[in-house]
Amino acid sequence: MTRRDVIVGVGAGAVGVGAATFAPDLLRGGSSSQPGAVKTVTSLPADDPTPGWFHTSPKREPQPPLIGDAQAPWVVIGAGFTGLAAARQLALNFPDDQIILVEAQQVGFGASGRNAGFLIDLPHDIGAPDYIGNPETANQILELNHTGQTILRELVEQHQITDAQLRHSGKYQGAVEDSGIAVLDAYRGGLEKLGQRYEMIEGKDLPEHLGTSFYRKALYTPGTILVQPAGLVKGLANSLPENVTLYENTPITGVEYGAKTILHHASGRITADKLVLANNAFGTHFGFLERAILPIFTYGSLTRPLTPAEQASIGGKKFWGLIPADPFGTTLRRTHDNRILVRNSFSYNGDGRARPGYTDKVVKAHRESFERRFPALKDVEFEYTWGGGLGMTRNGQGFFGELRPNVYGSLGCNGLGTVRGTATGVLLADWLAGKNHSLTEFLLTAPKPVSNPPDPFLTVGVDFTLWRGQSKAGLEA
Ligand SMILES: Cc1cc2nc3c(=O)[nH]c(=O)nc-3n(C[C@H](O)[C@H](O)[C@H](O)COP(=O)(O)OP(=O)(O)OC[C@H]3O[C@@H](n4cnc5c(N)ncnc54)[C@H](O)[C@@H]3O)c2cc1C
Known part of the structure; x- marks a missing residue:
């Protein structure tokens, strides 16, 4: 195993099997489909019903599903x-065209509304001794992340998306074990190199700062923005340009590739001149990048709001976010409504769907992590526990560009899709309109996600990697 074969928190990272590179034609499925042949989408999203951010942000009426053809x-x-x-960007670039946006669930119910809400600016390359590596690449990633942050910040301002609870609070990276302290010291060197x-x-x-004496050290960096992720994406959906038609609760169940792409759903078909896949690991079920983007699940819990007495008992700032030094450690936040968020634990759900009952197992790990950090709050219960899928790749690379003629994608979030997904979504739409930025070339020429061996090796390998990482996390978990 290489150092790359681990996940880095929910920040950035990679997961996979072994160090060998399997280099099949990753785009094989979609590109070899015969015109007119219907490819069944073999797995559809099915997230658990308890995403805390979704339920604690204001209720939104979803757009109706598509009935019939379009x-x-x-x-x-x-x-x-x-x-x-x-x-959104396609709509702005092609104001006379209709853009159809199809979502299998409700907006905010998928991973984009289930994450820890860190819009992180800094690169973090776990393959490099100083976590920065090649400064040229690191600077491009920094620029990409800044681009995503800026787009989201401006949209929040423009459309007054107050439910996003967006704050420029920076982030702490906390360590308690010797190994974690060593990570912070190394990363400090990398940040100096990057200025x-x-x-x-x-x-x-x-x-x-944090209202806990649990951590031995923390590296604070000021550039991270924190959000209520479900409030943010609900607001983004409510403010789409008029020439975007959004259909929610409309899973695409089959696809025919040809001069045009025909998408099948429960009650009809959608014919697309050009298709953009923005469905992360589920893109693999459309015949592309098979076994290269892996649905790894991670889990969050939100407490009930702390009472004023409980808030006083812990002290610290009113609003903050902390990511772990150890990739398999615990992310923590104190939220705008005085809850504590705990995020840790991973599972490999090969079909990308939630495992019924798995949150019951995870909640125990969350409880232990929470009480270790906040012993004074041991009577504060969790109101929500949920999981969500990350699209992880073994080499930490996402896919950006053309998958086959007239089919494009930005896939493989690698745990950082809030900013990366936003920036690459816009850059892809600009590229399709013939507008190129310096980052476009960087994304188009970046290495592609590498594939992994088939099952049973894949499941055994990923399960082992996750088990090993989680067992070694010690008190960082
Ligand atoms: C607990 C947790 C904590 C995280 N913390 C952070 C964090 O702090 N910061 C960060 O940057 N990232 C974080 N992430 C990762 C982040 O959530 C993802 O990177 C991000 O959601 C990726 O966005 P996306 O739009 O590419 O994909 P997704 O959010 O996965 O959206 C893809 C959508 O496609 C839909 N879809 C799939 N298949 C079909 C189909 N057949 N038909 C129609 N629709 C379909 C899905 O329902 C889904 O809504 C976290 C994730 C989790 C689970």
């Missing part, structure tokens, strides 16, 4: 960060 010059599948950004600001905070000073 056609459009542009169809985008998946209304997460990536698809919302791509559809990025940071502050190293010793354990004795951390309670006044």
